[in-house]
Amino acid sequence: MTQTRFDRSLLFDSSPPASTVVHDLGLLVLRLVVGLSMAGHGTMKLFGWFGGPGLTATGKGFTMAGYPAGDAMAVIAGLSETLGGLGLALGLLTPLAGAALTGVFVNILDVRGFDAYFPPKGIELEVVLFASVIALTLTGPGRYAVDHYLPVLRASRPRYSVIALLAGAVVGFVVLLVRD
Template sequence: MTSRLDARLNTQSPLALGVFRIVIGLLFLLHGTSKLFGWPGGPSVPLGVWPFWWAGLIEVVVGVLVTLGLFTRWAALLGSGQMAVAFFWQHLPKDFWPINNGGEAAVLFCFGLLLLVFTGPGALAISRR
């Protein structure tokens, strides 16, 4: 019975991966728009302020590319690296544990995007056409 379920689920893996990519991409995009434009929440960062404004710009570009499934592996690698840097620069000095230092989102984005580097975009990607 388990092998039948596995076989059926395996046929849907590309679609599930595509939906995962779209969700991660949209969340990353919103992470960037909140820094650059103050939307959907939070204050916007003044133009050019290092490193936050530049991080927001990377998040918007990577978020759009990952959501669309265009240059997914390269965009995800850039986004994953940026989140690793964000964790080590901004969160780790406060405390080791992400639950205590506010770095949970950075860790989740880092590893979610790193997964896309290795798996590719899945279904529903522009690069698949």
């Protein structure tokens, strides 16, 4: 029996993975749908766009959910969703966008609770969106992205993606620590 050793270069190789036009189009579609959905949610919080509650009502919601300084938390969440979503949609600073959205989803899932997975009170949609953010952060944005045209960001850098997701999770959990 042959024992296989894990090749570290699989995780930490900085060369771009082989991709096809169809692969990159698939990433583009997923980035646009997930990123613009998250940006839309952020603008609902910040500006009341798309029938959203706006900053004052969102701040009250954060206070009722046990966060101190609800208005400040509403701004942080709204900016994280808006800028993270736009970054993801454009494929701009994709690991950073993934980190911002990871912190948001850690808090969303905690507030919503894990009592049910499916609607009407479940977290199914949040889990699917979060998994999409993680997948896009780990795979990279593909060639139809701003990152692809910036020399320093052109190559998919898996270690940055993993570090960004971990940093986003840590920040998300730190925010949960200040919640009542």
